[in-house]
Amino acid sequence: MRVAVVTVGDELLAGDTVNTNAAWLADRLTARGVRVERVTTVPDRVADIARVVNEYRAEYDAVVVTGGLGPTHDDLTMAGVAAAVGRDLVEHEEAKAWLTEHGGYSADELAEGTTHLPARAKMLPNEEGVAPGAVVEGIYVLPGVPAEMKAMFELVAEAFDGEATYVETVLTSEPESALVDRLRDVQAKFDVTVGSYPGDGVRLKLTASDEGELAEAAAWLRGQVELAEED
Amino acid sequence: MRVAVVTVGDELLAGDTVNTNAAWLADRLTARGVRVERVTTVPDRVADIARVVNEYRAEYDAVVVTGGLGPTHDDLTMAGVAAAVGRDLVEHEEAKAWLTEHGGYSADELAEGTTHLPARAKMLPNEEGVAPGAVVEGIYVLPGVPAEMKAMFELVAEAFDGEATYVETVLTSEPESALVDRLRDVQAKFDVTVGSYPGDGVRLKLTASDEGELAEAAAWLRGQVELAEED
Structure with a gap:
């Protein structure tokens, strides 16, 4: 919808x-x-x-x-x-x-x-x-x-009744410009969309309609980037 | 503009x-x-x-x-x-x-x-x-x-260079529904536009391109409504 x-x-x-x-x-x-x-x-x-x-x-x-x-x-x-x-x-x-x-x-x-x-x-x-x-x-x-x-x-x-979507966020201390290839990769490997939001660190927001797919994608991405402490 | x-x-x-x-x-x-x-x-x-x-x-x-x-x-x-x-x-x-x-x-x-x-x-x-x-x-x-x-x-x-506009606000303790006629009147008498914004009292915002006209309109309106204390 x-x-x-x-x-x-x-x-x-x-x-x-x-x-x-x-x-x-x-x-x-x-x-x-x-x-x-x-x-x-x-x-x-x-x-x-x-x-x-x-x-x-x-x-x-x-x-x-x-x-x-x-x-x-x-x-x-x-x-x-x-x-x-x-x-x-x-x-x-x-x-x-x-x-x-x-x-x-x-x-x-x-x-x-x-x-x-x-x-x-x-x-x-x-x-x-x-x-x-x-x-x-x-x-x-x-x-x-x-x-x-x-x-x-x-x-x-x-x-207002749409398809359920699931969200996970990964906070990294790397600069956004360094992440370009890995953000492309995670979307190529998994059926997820990714937004990147610079601020205090870069917040990577993964969205998917399948909860299992999302968990796999988030786990993969967490192994690929330098993680920052969440607030 | x-x-x-x-x-x-x-x-x-x-x-x-x-x-x-x-x-x-x-x-x-x-x-x-x-x-x-x-x-x-x-x-x-x-x-x-x-x-x-x-x-x-x-x-x-x-x-x-x-x-x-x-x-x-x-x-x-x-x-x-x-x-x-x-x-x-x-x-x-x-x-x-x-x-x-x-x-x-x-x-x-x-x-x-x-x-x-x-x-x-x-x-x-x-x-x-x-x-x-x-x-x-x-x-x-x-x-x-x-x-x-x-x-x-x-x-x-x-x-970004437009015509100068001037703004005055009048805060009233009356309910918005009671003000309808006077808001119509102030716009009929003076070349101003008026917005009304209910909240803690109703904030009446007068805008005009002529500063003198605005002052007259605001003075008139202040004489017509029950004024509330500004914060």
Whole structure:
């Protein structure tokens, strides 16, 4: 399963906020065996949201959108997603009922927008906040407030179901430039992929869909490089 | 000036790394008056890098690419950028000379890749590391290691030159849903844009290209909302 993540928000594009939501979603999706193919941040503009969501839903199995839900003028994600799928943005009876009953809001207090979802979308309740999310045509629309996003993701997590993958890391004290041949060799000998991440030492990350193959590859590689102490 | 940022790396898409590079670049570009229109993370694959960079260079005034430079098999950014602009990836004499003279590397030690740039690109020296960057057709290719990226960005920062923008923030204790009308009003009365960011209180961020207009708008808004104590 291949997925794209779209994070909506001028505050991300201005560098006011570090995109920890993207990292959290990528981690959770990867743990479920899903391949995250793109993470893209777009401004709070309907046309930009619609265009990127539409492109990704055509290309990937699902799209997770986060941010830009709520009552204010810069909360345009639901309008963008509705445009992406060619549906109207309509007052959603279930959203209205849910907010009134569970959110403790009166109908008068509910600002426009909060209760509007793309027509015939499935509402996702926001157990940690106010604005509901939605699912429509493989697009999962979640809030941008991290606690709200995380709680809502768990409601739909089972929809993201990829092949199990296994990971092992090998930390070496050798410089990255010295490792080129051995990294090529381990991928030639075993059905694994390898990433190398320099930092304090070089972290070699092996990924495979077969746990036994992974263990053999990691053992082989550990015998080929100078190991560094793990923190 | 409108710019896109492309961050390359499977480690970002797996959620192993939070994309602080993107936030840093977005902050620096915004401070220079540049509008960041997209921040996109792509995998370590030549075709994906080439496709996204090519799309963005057609649409925006410049593209900043970071990550995936270096000697190992998963460092494919230069190949992707070369493909995006339809040029060969060639051994760059200046890169080779710079690495030998300033990097203290002998020609033998220089792994393939590190010295290869898109044909006729301008090399950017890496004053904090090894792999050089490049500029080609409005595409600025920087390393992914934060210290290296930051130092190299400063070498080209003057190329990013937008209209000056001014920012003021107003912190209110009112709930976001109560503010809808006043946020609409401030944008109707003044030539400013407003973002609202709920958290501990709601942070209202006003942006304008005219400093006087901004001050008037902020003063007006402060008179209209219940102010919260700043941290």
